[in-house]
Amino acid sequence: MATVIQYQELGPADVLELVEVPTPQAGHGELVVEVRAAGVNPIDWKLRSGVRGGELHGTRRVGSDGAGVVVEVGDGVEGWSIGDEVVVVNASGTYATHVVVTPDQIIRKPAAISFEEAAAIGIPVSTAYQALRSLGVTEGTTLLIHGGSGSVGHAAVQFAVAWGATVVATASEGNHARLRELGAIPVTYGPGLVERVREAASQGVDRVLDAVGTDEALQASFELVEDRQHIGTIVVGAKAADLGIQAWSGGNPLPLTAQEQAWRAEAIPAVASLVEQGRFSFELGTVRPLAEAADAHRESESGHPSGKLILAP
Structure with missing residues (x-):
């Protein structure tokens, strides 16, 4: 079984729930990543609270950034193998022990970057x-x-x-x-x-x-x-x-325009290069277990988190 954070109604952080679900499997053109760290971004609580995203229909899982290890490679996927360490970006439901992704949602994790640092790359780095x-x-x-x-x-x-x-x-x-x-x-x-x-x-x-x-x-x-x-x-x-x-x-x-999207795609390779040169570092804040996702949202909502907030499944 896999563990995920989800919510079934919009509202305060208390609507987040930790549930067990069948471990996902990779379909054609997909991979399964075992998540070692998930990044907490302001957009996560804005969607959960209803500030952004409009009405909620059904159940929604949380998180788009993360880092982990490939544990399953589906048919039709080339260039990736079980055991590859990856950065996950623009995915759906990274507040979880496992997440299904497509090849365009992962890049290789630089060896110089920890899983927690890799989970901090996505939205903040690409936006900047x-x-x-x-x-x-x-x-x-x-x-x-x-x-x-x-x-x-x-x-x-x-x-x-x-x-x-x-x-x-x-x-x-x-x-x-x-x-x-x-x-x-x-x-x-x-x-x-x-x-x-x-x-x-x-x-x-x-x-x-x-x-x-x-x-x-x-x-x-x-x-x-x-x-x-x-x-x-x-x-x-x-x-x-x-x-x-x-x-x-x-x-x-x-x-975002096509050019702006292209610049966001450039960001992660660019930061990886700077890290390897010793010219870029990450300011990590509190690292919490998945069960404390609500506390992470409350800290993010306060507007004064001490660095990038991370969940570690």
């Missing part, structure tokens, strides 16, 4: 990479990141620094030391934010990535950057058109 590409961040760019201490923020800082950009990142005082280690110039949010950013980046700000969505972050961005198309958000996508800024996910009614 694509957002920076969409904004045109390159060598010489001065980038402001609102929310530099979150999972997306940490990834964005490291990509931008690796590409030769100057990065200023907002965070609470307790997270400043870590941001400095990653190569960013940390500033505290709150009254006087614009002045502190201008002091940190006397050359001016070229691009802004908003990962918090507060009125303060948006207003500061408008004061610091003249062209609003040089501002992008991953949080308040529903407001993007009215504000004249770019948006990806975060309630944006427009789907």
Whole structure:
């Protein structure tokens, strides 16, 4: 038997239930991965609570990111073998001991990355990479990141620094030391934010990535950057058109373009290369067993998780 996390009604974290189901089998063109770690992302609780995704019809399993070991290879699948260690992305139901995937939902796990770190790659890393590409961040760019201490923020800082950009990142005082280690110039949010950013980046700000969505972050961005198309958000996508800024996910009614999807696909090989060079690290938060999925959701919902939250089946 396999164990999965699912829910049958929208609501608070308490609707999550741990159940046993028959161990899945690989159909034609599929593989079964034994999950060693699953990533907890904000979209998981947003779907569960009904903030995103609309009505629920039937039972829904949780999670899209993870890492594990291939335990079954279905007919028609080439290039994969039992025992291969993989990163799982864009799958369905990774909060489980076993998950069925297709070849386009897995990549080989770099040996230098643990299963927990591999489970942290998916949404945060691909979102950060694509957002920076969409904004045109390159060598010489001065980038402001609102929310530099979150999972997306940490990834964005490291990509931008690796590409030769100057990065200023907002965070609470307790997270400043870590941001400095990653190569960013940390500033505290709150009254006087614009002045502190201008002091940190006397050359001016070229691009802004908003990962918090507060009125303060948006207003500061408008004061610091003249062209609003040089501002992008991953949080308040529903407001993007009215504000004249770019948006990806975060309630944006427009789907990602083919180019944006391609950039997201590039992210994992790109981060694997940086890890092997010692130029990228992961900020892991609490690692919990599957049975504590509700607690993981509550921590994610609080908006102040201490690193990427992981479930370990």
